[in-house]
Amino acid sequence: MTPGHSTDLQTVSIVGLGALGILFGRQLAAGLPAGQVRVVADPARTERYRTEGVWMDGQPVPFAYLTPQGTPSPADLVLVCVKFHALEAALPLIASQLGPETLIVSALNGIASEEVLAQHFGPERIVYAVAQEMDARREGNRLVYRDRGQLVIGPVTDDPAEAARVQAVDRFFTRAGLPHSVDPQMPRRLWGKWMLNVGVNQAVALYQGTFSTVQAEGEPRETFLVAMREVLALSPHAGTGLTEDDFHYWVRVMDALDPAGKPSLAQDLEAGRPTELELFAGTVIRLGRQYGVPTPVNERLYAGIRALEAKAPEVQASASSSGTSVSSSK
Incomplete structure (x- = not known):
């Protein structure tokens, strides 16, 4: 059955x-x-x-x-x-x-x-x-x-x-x-949301801010946008069908969120919990190498967030062993 x-x-x-x-x-x-x-x-x-x-x-x-x-x-x-x-x-x-x-x-x-x-x-x-x-x-x-x-x-x-x-x-x-x-068109939707997360989760975490940090013009927003564009550049190779319209749709989704809110990676980083960095920049970098697509912004995000994680290894190890579970915007 x-x-x-x-x-x-x-x-x-x-x-x-x-x-x-x-x-x-x-x-x-x-x-x-x-x-x-x-x-x-x-x-x-x-x-x-x-x-x-x-x-x-x-x-x-x-x-x-x-x-x-x-x-x-x-x-x-x-x-x-x-x-x-x-x-x-x-x-x-x-x-x-x-x-x-x-x-x-x-x-x-x-x-x-x-x-x-x-x-x-x-x-x-x-x-x-x-x-x-x-x-x-x-x-x-x-x-x-x-x-x-x-x-x-x-x-x-x-x-x-x-x-x-x-x-x-x-x-x-x-x-x-x-x-x-x-x-x-679920593969396109999955990749679109992943594209948004690659941008917003990592940029807010790296600049240690809130959604407002990437909703205002400046370097954090530019980092957020270019990180997303690196995913968009991978899409044709993966056959997921992301378009420029999808890019702008997901930016509008983020711009409508509560400016005082924080995505899950930023919350986990602050609390010393294990983060989902490998799901975001880690995957982008691996796919970039596989498809021959440059991913310099995600490489910078990966290195920068890893450096921030390393500042509190004892807290992170403790959180990992306790199994603490807190989620946020997916």
Whole structure:
């Protein structure tokens, strides 16, 4: 039986209760019957969540908290909201929620998480997604945000089975009232959001500012824009179809975000947590070498952010070992 074909989706398990997990989970919980939005975590975190609660809009979020061992039945959908560097460690949590028809949606940054999930759990489970237009951040057990954004889902092939999976998730999100849209050109959307992240995450982090740092004219904005253009120059070689119109669309998306907000890489850098630099400049540099495309700005960003990371190695090592998870605009 092909995942997502037999019945409408009912239950969703969230893996990763950072900002995106809270943001999307709360909106799903508001539109679905009690108990249908589940958060799966290890026993220690589950107990902490139950004791302290998770708050959004001044109210506790009514999640059902589960451990892998205490999961009563498979989920119809798993929504993955961890950071990319935590994905491998989250694989057992994801596996614990899977039944024959369970689908998987990844809200992770970058262009690689769906491939990793497909390798472990099968491409027939995957619905490609991009989280965009939000500026949420988690402070303790509370979510702080101005813009809620949306999830964009869509197919990456012409396979009717994939189209059916997308339709099943679309129906579920519509019934729950989750802001989302369906893009029939998903590879282009994925690369477009990655292009934006390459620019805004890294420029704000390097210049140690906020969104306003790259919304105003000056060197940080120029760095932001040229870093994006290096991704645009890679697109023809990768066959993803990015255009000049896409470039300007994603710049407008960033310019509309809360000027006081910060992207996730900048937050992680400040807190001494592991960053997603390899997803951004690291990937751009590797693809540039593969395709023979110069990427000098991303090379400068990579070196500069690595230097900033090196200033607090003890903090970063401690954060890595504790498994702290805080997400922001994807």
